[in-house]
Amino acid sequence: MENPIYNLNKLFDSRVRLGIMSALLVNDTVNFNDLKELLQVTDGNLASHTKALEEANIIKIKKSFIGKKTNTNYSITKTGEKLFNQHIEALEKMIGRIK
Amino acid sequence: MNEANQSSQDLQAIRQYMEKSSRFISLSGLSGISAGICALAGALLAYPYIQGTKQIFINVKAAIAFAIGESYLIILNTYVFWIAVVTFITALLSSFFFTYRKSKRQGLPIWGKTAKRLLINLAIPLIVGAIFLFEMARFDAYVLFAPGCILFYGLALLNASKYTLQEIRWLGISELLLGVVALYFLDYGIYFWAFGFGVLHIIYGGYMWWKYERNIIEKEAQA
Numbered sequence: 001m002e003n004p005i006y007n008l009n010k011l012f013d014s015r016v017r018l019g020i021m022s023a024l025l026v027n028d029t030v031n032f033n034d035l036k037e038l039l040q041v042t043d044g045n046l047a048s049h050t051k052a053l054e055e056a057n058i059i060k061i062k063k064s065f066i067g068k069k070t071n072t073n074y075s076i077t078k079t080g081e082k083l084f085n086q087h088i089e090a091l092e093k094m095i096g097r098i099k
Numbered sequence: 100m101n102e103a104n105q106s107s108q109d110l111q112a113i114r115q116y117m118e119k120s121s122r123f124i125s126l127s128g129l130s131g132i133s134a135g136i137c138a139l140a141g142a143l144l145a146y147p148y149i150q151g152t153k154q155i156f157i158n159v160k161a162a163i164a165f166a167i168g169e170s171y172l173i174i175l176n177t178y179v180f181w182i183a184v185v186t187f188i189t190a191l192l193s194s195f196f197f198t199y200r201k202s203k204r205q206g207l208p209i210w211g212k213t214a215k216r217l218l219i220n221l222a223i224p225l226i227v228g229a230i231f232l233f234e235m236a237r238f239d240a241y242v243l244f245a246p247g248c249i250l251f252y253g254l255a256l257l258n259a260s261k262y263t264l265q266e267i268r269w270l271g272i273s274e275l276l277l278g279v280v281a282l283y284f285l286d287y288g289i290y291f292w293a294f295g296f297g298v299l300h301i302i303y304g305g306y307m308w309w310k311y312e313r314n315i316i317e318k319e320a321q322a
Contacts, residue, residue, distance in 0.1 A: 018109060022116035027212075030120060034212055038120050088113065094106035 008094070009087045011056055016041055016049045021084045024059060024076040032072040050074060058083065123213040123263045125202035128312055130194030131270075131304020137193060138296035141186030142289060145179050149289050155179060174236050190296075204315060217262040224255035245288030249295040250278035264311070270303045 012018055019039040023030050030038075036046055053059045058080035062073045076084070118124060147153040156162040161176030174180045202209045228251025235243055256271030274295055281291035 015112060018112055019116045022113045023120035026117045026121040030212075034120070037208055037211070038116065088110070091106040091110050091113075095103050095110070 008090045009083055011053070011058060012084065012087050014049065015039075016045065017053065020046075020049060020053065020059070020074070021076070021080070021087075024074060025081065025084060029062075029073045029075045031074070035074065053080070119207070121213065121262070123211075123217040125198055125205060125207050125209065125214075126217075126263050126267070126307075127194075127197040127201040128304045128306065128308025128310075129197035129201075131300045131307060133193035133197060133304075134190040135297045135300030135304060137186055137190035138300060139293055139298075141182055141190075142293035142297060144186075145182045146289060148178050148182075153178070157181075172236075174233075201312065201315075204319075213262060217259050220262055221255050221259035224251055224258055227251070228255070242285040242288060243282075245292040246278050246281035246285070248292060249274050249281055252295070253278055264307060266303055266307050266310075270299060273299055273303075 012021060016039055020035060023035060023038055032046070032050075035050075036043065039046065050059065050061065054061050057077055060075050060077055062075070064071050064073070148155045154162070155177050156165065156173075157176045157178060161173055164176075165173045199209050208214075228247065231251070232244055232247045235241075235247065253271050253274030256267050256274060258271075260268035260271055277291060277295050277299070281288065281295075284291065
């Protein structure tokens with residue numbers, strides 16, 4: 001039998017990344033401040049995680065301006081959606097298998 | 100064993116993040132109860148005017164205008180209209196208060212994307228309903244006022260329920276059923292109105308409080 005642990009994606013290994021992915025899976029776009037509030041993390045911490053996810057082509061970043069302020073919006077990519085859904089499935093299997 | 104624990108914790112976190120980021124979950128059951136009490140008080144105040152034991156018009160001029168058939172906008176000169184306005188405002192303010200308090204307790208923002216989405220989706224059917232009911236006054240269709248209020252409110256709740264706690268969907272469906280039944284008992288409009296806006300709010304508010312908030316308070320008491 002295939003061990004579901006192989007499908008657990010190292011990319012989603014932190015609580016912050018789980019939060020980013022969860023929010024993006026159910027919302028078309030989420031902006032930086034809303035994510036920060038949701039996850040209760042610092043700017044720097046959030047930025048480093050979003051950057052890593054963007055580099056892996058898991059999420060997309062779109063910057064725009066509202067007046068003079070920058071507004072950074074995030075959305076999930078097709079790859080990201082697929083990988084995160086696989087990750088959730090693997091988590092579910094992990095529980096079922098050991099129970 | 101540890102792996103399973105970790106996995107179930109992760110799944111729980113995912114579910115919570117999805118909820119928090121897409122639904123307005125600070126809605127307090129106490130808001131429902133307070134809105135229900137305001138509605139019952141409003142219905143009680145309006146009752147003698149509607150049953151005809153008290154003069155419904157604020158001034159004689161309006162009563163005469165109504166008698167000669169100028170009924171449009173005359174409702175602005177009735178006691179019932181202003182009782183309704185005051186009831187609506189107190190219900191809104193009191194429910195805002197309890198929801199604000201709950202969001203403070205949970206450390207969640209009161210005014211975010213989810214609150215905005217909830218309000219917009221609630222407001223669209225309500226505003227259309229208000230215009231429709233106001234226009235119906237032109238045709239003296241006052242008997243449809245109570246079922247109309249209940250039906251549009253039910254549609255508004257059903258529409259907004261996607262953006263908040265799931266119980267709101269059932270409250271919306273209950274209102275719609277009640278509104279349809281009320282269409283066949285037009286003489287009893289005020290009773291249906293009081294049941295829909297008073298009793299149903301109190302029942303659902305009480306249930307939501309019991310389900311979601313009782314624990315928060317118990318936890319706070321222990322801490």
